[in-house]
Amino acid sequence: MKEPVAIVGVQEAALEESVSAAVDFAKSIEIHTEQDFKYAGEALRMVKERRKVADTVFDASIKSAHKAHKEVVALKKKITTPLDDAEGIVKKKISGYVIVQEKKHDKVQAKAEEGIIVPFELPVVEGISYRRKWQADIQDSSKLNPEYLAPDLKKIKAITEALGARAPQALGEPGAVRVWLDTTVAVRTI
Numbered sequence: 001m002k003e004p005v006a007i008v009g010v011q012e013a014a015l016e017e018s019v020s021a022a023v024d025f026a027k028s029i030e031i032h033t034e035q036d037f038k039y040a041g042e043a044l045r046m047v048k049e050r051r052k053v054a055d056t057v058f059d060a061s062i063k064s065a066h067k068a069h070k071e072v073v074a075l076k077k078k079i080t081t082p083l084d085d086a087e088g089i090v091k092k093k094i095s096g097y098v099i100v101q102e103k104k105h106d107k108v109q110a111k112a113e114e115g116i117i118v119p120f121e122l123p124v125v126e127g128i129s130y131r132r133k134w135q136a137d138i139q140d141s142s143k144l145n146p147e148y149l150a151p152d153l154k155k156i157k158a159i160t161e162a163l164g165a166r167a168p169q170a171l172g173e174p175g176a177v178r179v180w181l182d183t184t185v186a187v188r189t190i
Contacts, residue, residue, distance in 0.1 A: 011057055019054070022047050048187045098122060098130060 026047060031040050105120045112118050122130060141149065160167040160179050171177045 015054055015057060018050055022050050044185070044187050045189065048189050052189055094128075 025043065029036075029040050029043055031037050101122065102120065105118065109118045138144070156171060156177065159170055160177075163170055164181075165179060167179045168174070168177045
């Protein structure tokens with residue numbers, strides 16, 4: 001295994017020190033006046049500039065590592081995807097065999113005298129186990145209890161963004177949804 005490579009070397013220590021100072025500075029800011037507000041805006045731009053420097057230092061290495069990662073993952077998938085498919089094929093066939101054997105067993109059990117239990121056994125294969133679990137799929141969602149109906153949050157968000165304060169009326173009965181106007185601060189470097 002290769003040893004970790006220092007990506008940025010000496011620059012990293014200077015960046016860490018700069019970041020620590022910027023965070024401490026940001027925590028110390030208090031805004032009570034218009035002048036404080038403008039000062040905070042300048043501080044925000046300074047923080048954004050330091051972020052830009054960090055991006056410059058690290059992004060090329062990250063991009064290169066990401067590209068290498070994607071290439072290796074693609075090579076792995078080229079090998080593992082057919083194997084995963086083959087595994088699924090064999091599992092489906094084994095599962096089909098088990099279902100047939102269970103049905104045969106159920107018929108034998110039904111014919112057995114009352115009180116006699118006919119054991120159900122499958123061949124033993126080392127490293128292979130069987131698990132049975134109940135499954136469900138929805139046949140008619142209108143017949144489900146309300147607690148099992150999950151809202152589509154993406155659609156709710158889209159309607160809220162489009163309709164704003166009028167969204168609750170479009171989304172349901174009064175009290176079903178609360179909407180509010182949130183303020184986000186954005187900064188760009190100059």
